[in-house]
Amino acid sequence: MLQSKYQWKLSSCDAEASRRLEQQLGIPPLLASLLVTRGIKHPEEASRFMDQSLLDQHDPYQMSGVKEAVPRIRQAVESGERILIYGDYDADGVSSTALMIELMRRLKASYEFYIPHRSKEGYGLHNHALKQAHENGISLIITVDTGISAVEQISYASELGIDVIVTDHHEPPLKLPEAYALINPKLPYCPYPFKGLAGVGVAYKLASALLGEDTPDAWLELVALGTIADLMPLIDENRVLVRKGLKQMTESSFPGMSALLHIAGWNPGEVSATNVAFGLAPRINAAGRMSHAFEALDVLTATHMEAAEAAAEKLDLLNRERQQLVDDIVREAFERIEAIEAVGPVPNVLVVAGEGWNVGVVGIVASKILERYYRPTLVLGINSATGECKGSARSIPGFDIYEALTHCDELLDHYGGHPAAAGMSLHVSHLEEFEQRLNDFSQAILKPEHFIPSLQAELECRLGEITLPVIEQLAQLEPFGMGNPSPRLLLREAELLDYRQMGKDSKHLKLTIRQDGNVMEAVAFGKGEIYTLLSPEARVNLVVEAGINEWNGRRKPQLFIQDISIPDLQVFDYRDPLDPGMKIEELCSKMLNISYCSAGSLAVVSTRRADLLSIGHLPGISAWVYDKERGIYPGSAESEWDEAVTVKTLFVMELPESPDIWNKMLSGFANLERVFLLHPRSSVEVIEAPSRERFKQVYVFLRKYVGPDGCSEEQVIVNIMSRLGITRRMVYFILDIFTELDFVSRTEGRIMVNPEPSKRPLESAQSYQALGLLAEMEQILLYEEVPQITEWITCQLQGVS
Template identity: 40%
Template sequence: MMQQTKRWVVSEAADTDVQKLAEALGVPPILAKLLWRRGIRSTETAQRFLYPGLSGFYDPFLMKDMDKTVERIRRAIDAQEQVMVYGDYDADGATATSILYLALRELGAQVDYYIPDRFSEGYGLNGPAIEQAKEKGYGLVITVDNGISAVEQVALANSLGLDLIVTDHHTPPEVLPDAYAILNPKQPGCTYPDSMLAGVGVVLKLVQALYGRLPDEFLDLAALGTVADLAPLQDENRLITLFGLEKMNESPRMGIKALIEAAGLTEKKITAGHIGFSFGPRINASGRLDSATYAVELLTTEDPVKAGELAQFLEDRNQERQALCETIFEEAAELIEANRHWLDGRVLVVASRGWNEGVIGIVASRIVERYHRPTLVFSISDEKCKASARSIAGFDLYAALTRCADLLDHYGGHKMAAGLSLQEDRLDELRARLNEIAAEVLTEADMTPALDIDMEVDLRDVDLRLVEQIQALAPFGFGNPSPRFAVRGLALESTRVVGKDAAHLQLRVRQNGRQLDCIAFRRSEEQHLLDALASIDLAGELAVNEWRGRQSLQMVLGDWRPSPLQSFDSRGCRDKFAWLEVRKEELTVLCFQKNNVEEIEKRLFGYPWNEGKYRLYHVELSGEWRHVAGEDEPTENVVYYDLPAHIETFVNSLQALIPTQRIHFIQGDSDQNWLRQAMFDGLPEREAFAYVFRVLRQQGQGTVEQLLSVMQGPLNPVSLTHILKVFTELGFANHQDDTYYVIMDAPKRALTESQHYQEQEKRVQALKHVGDLLLSASSDTMRQWLAEHMAVRA
């Protein structure tokens, strides 16, 4: 797989507004900009975000039907009526079931829980389970994380004389079930301030209303379900997660402690990331491969032995799930590659017999990650198809399925994820219909994954202290992502593959004397692409890497791209001809000095083994390239072979470059010698002027050749001619024909009074500027200088 192109979307914010917010809060401008980026733009909301407290939780009775729900549950408790908590088999449903079961038991209710089997019963309420509940004597059924679409099933319960309360968070259909009460902040007429609670969040509010206080003892379970269900970590969800994580770290309940040990995180501080990537998958594995009842047992037990056994059971199931997902994903990808015409559309519908329907949602997510298209993955059995669907930004999956409802037996979900079932013979029509809908709403830009970037920074702006300041915005997750930064024009120092399965890529980059280590997870196959580059732009999240008790700054890579300018620093080259000869790629060689042009043409051209390998150009004083030898079409790799006399010549030579070309600098010892000699020839040291004058006084007269014959030292015809011309302008000598005559009684004058001396001084300064940049400057300085001049040119 080649690197997937992404659109970098850099957030913009008014500098003056950000500065005002920073001053009002007393925080660094970077932190203020990150708050602004999250829509937190007033001092009051920013302080609530930065300094959250338990008082930030809303009154649960603001939720529609909360009064009715609490009244009915209390009546059931008082009458010792049997109550069933009807759950769901994912992490949200399992944690919601656990909280409500534990809370009702604490209140003295006769309560039990029931979770439908994913494979034999499917998602949500089902008729046989309701009938069974009635037969077993239950008088009240409370759904958690499901039920909002169960119109027929609730009607059945009503006909049986069974009261049913729905607690859910999924998008309500147009027709709501006729339940005794419905708790769902998304339902029409509900004015609860936070409509984005997960199913477990809705249950937490119900328990808060029943207890008459915030049930902080259940915040750990609520956090687990909230993060695992990808509820946006904003508003109340953020408070649930923040304080739930505190409880997990300070005094984890028995089941969560066993999960921590099974996941190998005993010595770690638990974060939202651990929930999303470690705990959530293990809880979900129970419902995907067996029964979610095991997960509820783990989360509700107080027996350490039983907790350990259940956690290990879920660990084993999770490993099975991972292997199963990998197999199905590979099969699904092969199907897509074998039917490449599917990629001409904007929705992928992939189906096969025998796929485990418990893991097809994960497979759908991975396909979206690879192909960036809304994806439905179907498992076919007995001519009936069940699917999990995942979407991309810009495509409302639930709305699209609603427009296809006539084809479906069942569906439910929200914008980004859904579940559905239909008859096998309707698959092709569903694929066609969904692609028609997608063509209406998805643009070409939507089909390229966007990478949201909070801001661009210089490497000098980032350090461990900044990472510490950023933690004030945590916990991070869906809806409150870890801040992402872009850094451009980084020198790529090294790459290496790491990890026990060699899946990850580690980079080291440099800018302005600062180094940064980066890790790119599951991207080792991109190493060869990076190794061909000199500089890159990076986008990623800053983190602290701990190794053997030492902390260092690290970037977790989200994306990379080649910098517009690729300049390779091979200066210090001792044998430039050898450098040219060993290169395998075709080269365009640029020379400023005619003698080098002639030597290169003589040594590299006219030999069969070099046929087509080199193009030679002489860069004239104007900076224009004059073709000398080889094909007259520059190659991708351009080599600056020697030095110009003026930096302007070099700057002007950049005009002929195109952004895709790679520039190599190979100036070395010979160029250092040339520069030193050119500077001396142009303007020798003052001691040389004094020495020449003494010799001229002694000789009285002489040509350049005659004077050199009696002199000692490094002077040559060029340098001596410049000195004698200065003497002539200052009245120290006369020049007739080729002979210079000393003027013995000439008055003293400063060398700088000579026009020629001033001109030569400028030429030498120009040469010094050339040396400072093209010979002496660091790679970082040179790259930055080039980037600035190339940007001006563009």
């Protein structure tokens, strides 16, 4: 058994609407059902969604502020005014700035640009930058991806005689700045039909209003980059813009884009949203986090490949430094949280702060902590010289982190954000009270169900439905991303044929699965740790995304695993190990480093205390001894009775003396998920299933061999063993049964045959029945293969539950 990391939720599908799409559009049932689950039920709507040539871009002049901005920019260009482009330091802001630079170059305008430093200045317009702009002769500022909340700063710019045109996509505040023009589709009075544009998308609409049909298609590469990086929904107009931009990237007009793609490991061919999200965006963002966003802007605005490649290499180096820095802070943060775990429960809201932590990466760190602990997380860097703490928060569904910060606003110097993510600053002297206030606030909101992450699957299907032609047709739903995710499919009861770790440090996993005779490979990125918890022929449930594996000119379907579960008990065969204790220690050292296994969930059981001496000292594993009367009892001082119910993984070092003891053990470990068999086989004397013929042979021998005065029991046993080929252990069981039935009597080492035995049948003896059960248990646990053992133990568990 392997618990899924997420709670799976399956979308409902209107079967009739799906059949209608399938029949009228001639598309596979899987594709038709996916469209319906996404709310696309009518054939005309589905055709338009799949064939994006049928979708038109919205008229930029529908966006409020554009009609005022266009003539003002033209006037500035024609009269030679100096224009400042004011951007932001994230990938959307850098893309927006680069696009506006392209526009200024095309217009032959007199311009300069400015992006604030992330940690030294922070987000938004700053008066010192506006003052410098005035001194440089700037008379017009065009903001990109920023400015909608800059009421005081834009008022200051007006005092300096500078007109400001704001292009932004963030939520507008109640009080708006008095700018020359405000261009933001989210303005309450703006009639623009699509509200989900990225900052670069808004900048592009302004550019296209200025240039009309002469707007270069190449600029859509920048739109695609910023839109994907800023996690904007890939629906409506964004879907059109990004799809065209990705197509342009395959033969990019930007030397810097090509250089970044190659350094990120892209092979010539189609560029996907995934290439951008995981290859380009982190490198663009690394500049603002680790140095200055100008480093990223240098890449996107480079005009020669040599300069672009050099700039891209700098970004790649910054990104690697960023990754190492994040790893270091995450490790330190985990150590602090684990110290809290050691003395009590983890709080509802995690607040972790450290001196010298780079505030440019604390948001990434918060995301990684949330992924592991799944609770609202705030990570702050402390400036030891000033005592100022700057941080980022990431939250879970159901807990509005912006509302929580508002509850603590008197402790904060600044804060902002939305329900899922936020930023804040405060003095270190307020940090302890801040954490307490957040957790007090959470008590009335967060319930146990909030701490269970969920994963949405759109459709349950069989492996045979995921064919190469179907996956190729799923491409009509691209680009995939926020608001238009890659389809997630639920597969149940697939047989695990093969599995292996792969990649650096064995971080990833490759499975081969079979269902209904269809075989397919599945890759699980970042799940290499669960290799130890997989067993051959296990039946697995998977939530997957489907893709195509291309290698040496061959194309075949491939699955990408999002989550995995094994619903049934698993048995692992390590019987007859050379050193059971060493093998258990090896397995435990791996398992206790797996997020799926926790200290207290592992136990070892044996018939002898001596076997447990080398095991009981291992941290995180309890030791137990079989007992005839009680089944099991703690075998070391560190083990407690109430720990039995927490045990999910059991290591069996020795078989018990009877099935009854085995069943008592199973009832004690009521929540078992997996059993590792490490008991010896070769040293165990065989016992046979009871046979009337075998018992008759022994009885005939006894009557012939044992005289009226009896005989040495040891001598009788040796003779039975040699003449009838029965093991000593089996002879003892037979003699015990004969004794119970009064066929023989045994006293002081001698055995006598009763000349007039009772006529009781063999089956009436309790020891005869016990022998049958014991023989069955040992036959299965000693000699059968894993599937038969698993089935038997599962039946036993059902019997004792």
